[in-house]
Amino acid sequence: MTEPILRLENLSKSYGALTVTSDVSLDLRPGEVHALIGPNGAGKTTLVGEIAGAVTPDAGRILFAGRDVTQLNVSARARLGLGRVFQISQVVGSFSARDNVRLAALAHRGGSWGLWRPASSDAALTAAADAALDRVGLSARADVAAGVLAHGERRALELAMALAQAPKVLLLDEPMAGTGRAEGARLTELLLSLKGTLPMLLVEHDMATVFALADRITVLIGGAVAITGTPEAVRADPQVRRAYLGEEDAV
Numbered sequence: 219m220t221e222p223i224l225r226l227e228n229l230s231k232s233y234g235a236l237t238v239t240s241d242v243s244l245d246l247r248p249g250e251v252h253a254l255i256g257p258n259g260a261g262k263t264t265l266v267g268e269i270a271g272a273v274t275p276d277a278g279r280i281l282f283a284g285r286d287v288t289q290l291n292v293s294a295r296a297r298l299g300l301g302r303v304f305q306i307s308q309v310v311g312s313f314s315a316r317d318n319v320r321l322a323a324l325a326h327r328g329g330s331w332g333l334w335r336p337a338s339s340d341a342a343l344t345a346a347a348d349a350a351l352d353r354v355g356l357s358a359r360a361d362v363a364a365g366v367l368a369h370g371e372r373r374a375l376e377l378a379m380a381l382a383q384a385p386k387v388l389l390l391d392e393p394m395a396g397t398g399r400a401e402g403a404r405l406t407e408l409l410l411s412l413k414g415t416l417p418m419l420l421v422e423h424d425m426a427t428v429f430a431l432a433d434r435i436t437v438l439i440g441g442a443v444a445i446t447g448t449p450e451a452v453r454a455d456p457q458v459r460r461a462y463l464g465e466e467d468a469v
């Protein structure tokens with residue numbers, strides 16, 4: 219079998235007496251969408267934080283692209299291509315969509331605001347930005363100020379900003395949060411269009427989106443993995459139905 223691009227080995231994390239990550243092991247294979255679901259408070263966001271480097275696990279290891287990144291901070295992991303999308307928004311509302319993506323591409327190069335003026339006329343940055351905007355269907359909105367984009371377009375912009383940083387993996391933290399039905403459907407289509415081009419770990423409450431996108435699903439309950447399997451296997455699992463999916467009419 220192909221080596222996973224990301225592997226969590228026996229991760230654990232407690233806050234005082236509360237265990238939020240309990241001996242979690244899972245992997246993400248090249249090209250796959252692996253969804254992480256579970257009831258409120260199951261520990262999904264904490265686990266994504268541990269993967270991104272924002273939360274330090276008490277025990278266990280995180281291997282990314284064959285390397286142990288457990289001790290690396292968020293920016294070191296991001297530079298290696300472990301990109302988190304949607305939660306920490308860095309969109310500048312007064313900048314055009316293209317300039318926001320150029321700024322993200324500049325940050326990936328190791329540049330900073332101080333280098334922005336010379337960089338704003340940098341052809342390579344512009345080309346990278348335009349390619350990323352094209353991938354998310356925002357080319358026609360490139361010159362529009364980010365602050366006036368519709369919510370769904372802004373999500374697409376955040377995705378373009380992540381793509382401009384040449385990620386090896388996308389960590390998608392509740393992409394559907396706050397979107398309306400039509401916007402959510404468009405965003406799901408967009409993620410489907412990216413499926414296969416790079417692996418994604420998807421934390422999402424919206425089951426329609428999860429079942430439309432995921433190759434495998436891991437269910438977290440009380441910080442521990444209840445099951446990892448295909449959508450069919452997860453849907454049929456009695457423990458999961460009882461503990462979680464039974465709450466969801468949509469499934």
Ligand SMILES: Nc1ncnc2c1ncn2[C@@H]1O[C@H](COP(=O)(O)OP(=O)(O)OP(=O)(O)O)[C@@H](O)[C@H]1O
Nearest residue numbers: 233236238256257258259260261262263264265423
């Ligand atoms: N910094 C912290 N200090 C103490 N407790 C925390 C901290 N962060 C998270 N928790 C607790 O850990 C548990 C798991 O939270 P987490 O946000 O990871 O769950 P979740 O599955 O993402 O939930 P949701 O689906 O509601 O977003 C919750 O009980 C939460 O209150």
